[in-house]
Amino acid sequence: MIFITGGKYQGKTEFAKTFGLEVVDNLEEQIKQWLQNDINIDIEVNQLLSKKDIVIVCDEVGCGIVPIEKSERIYREVVGRTACILAKHASAVYKVDCAIARRLK
Amino acid sequence: MMQKLKNMYGLNNKFILVIGASASGKSEYAENLCLHLSKGNKLYIATMEPYGDDAKFRIDRHRKLRKTKGFDTLEKYTNLGEVKATAYDTILLECMSTLLANEMFITNEYKKNIIQGIDNFKMQVPNLVIISNNVFTDGVKYEQQTEAYIKALAEINITLAQKADIVIEVICGIPIVLKGETNYEESYNIFFDV
Numbered sequence: 001m002i003f004i005t006g007g008k009y010q011g012k013t014e015f016a017k018t019f020g021l022e023v024v025d026n027l028e029e030q031i032k033q034w035l036q037n038d039i040n041i042d043i044e045v046n047q048l049l050s051k052k053d054i055v056i057v058c059d060e061v062g063c064g065i066v067p068i069e070k071s072e073r074i075y076r077e078v079v080g081r082t083a084c085i086l087a088k089h090a091s092a093v094y095k096v097d098c099a100i101a102r103r104l105k
Numbered sequence: 106m107m108q109k110l111k112n113m114y115g116l117n118n119k120f121i122l123v124i125g126a127s128a129s130g131k132s133e134y135a136e137n138l139c140l141h142l143s144k145g146n147k148l149y150i151a152t153m154e155p156y157g158d159d160a161k162f163r164i165d166r167h168r169k170l171r172k173t174k175g176f177d178t179l180e181k182y183t184n185l186g187e188v189k190a191t192a193y194d195t196i197l198l199e200c201m202s203t204l205l206a207n208e209m210f211i212t213n214e215y216k217k218n219i220i221q222g223i224d225n226f227k228m229q230v231p232n233l234v235i236i237s238n239n240v241f242t243d244g245v246k247y248e249q250q251t252e253a254y255i256k257a258l259a260e261i262n263i264t265l266a267q268k269a270d271i272v273i274e275v276i277c278g279i280p281i282v283l284k285g286e287t288n289y290e291e292s293y294n295i296f297f298d299v
Binding site for chain 1: 125126128130159240241243251254255279
């Protein structure tokens with residue numbers, strides 16, 4: 001599994017496609033849906049971890065002031081922790097800025 | 106591997122700044138770093154006041170994370186210059202962003218106060234690890250007071266980075282060395298080895 005993070009609109013998806021594997025894009029949006037619909041996130045994440053030939057793309061969302069809205073704080077927390085778990089299990093991790101990918105792992 | 110780490114980091118007199126986003130894994134990384142720096146007495150300085158459910162949740166989480174790592178804990182929300190810590194050889198300060206908010210609430214001399222506090226630690230203990238936040242790229246323009254806070258945190262991070270021997274950015278749990286005579290492999294192994 002390859003994990004790609006970075007800010008929005010940085011070229012993460014285009015970079016993800018270059019691997020020629022299945023791409024799970026905008027994981028942060030999926031996480032938002034899971035939170036809104038009370039879906040068990042651990043199960044969903046484990047399902048992602050069970051796939052081998054896959055590229056997962058997730059926005060980095062934690063680089064700001066702590067939001068006033070509680071649901072936004074939870075969202076930020078869950079996206080960050082999920083990214084840590086995926087990065088730990090990934091065979092490669094990239095961060096994309098200005099369409100330039102840096103391999104972190 | 107440990108010997109290599111010792112060579113790279115040295116065991117004494119290291120000032121390390123760890124920065125990262127919220128929920129990036131920077132705390133866990135910094136704690137493990139302290140275990141590698143020293144087998145001696147370690148002091149964890151907590152700057153977050155336990156007000157509100159969120160703060161309590163975060164504090165509980167951090168307590169569980171470091172439970173088995175042998176830190177003494179000191180809750181100190183402002184005026185770090187008052188801390189006496191000569192009994193320790195490693196201090197881990199968590200974190201600069203809450204300390205700054207607390208200091209700004211009580212004094213206009215917050216920057217001076219904070220840097221003096223850090224210098225006070227450096228004089229007392231060989232190893233100092235400070236955790237700070239990256240809050241600078243959410244693209245939001247805040248009202249004046251919050252912008253002043255963001256700017257002050259940026260300036261403090263810069264000052265700390267200049268003083269530090271090693272600066273590490275943690276991105277989704279992965280350490281990236283921004284400054285210091287270490288490399289990717291060594292810094293990375295600390296996270297996964299402990």
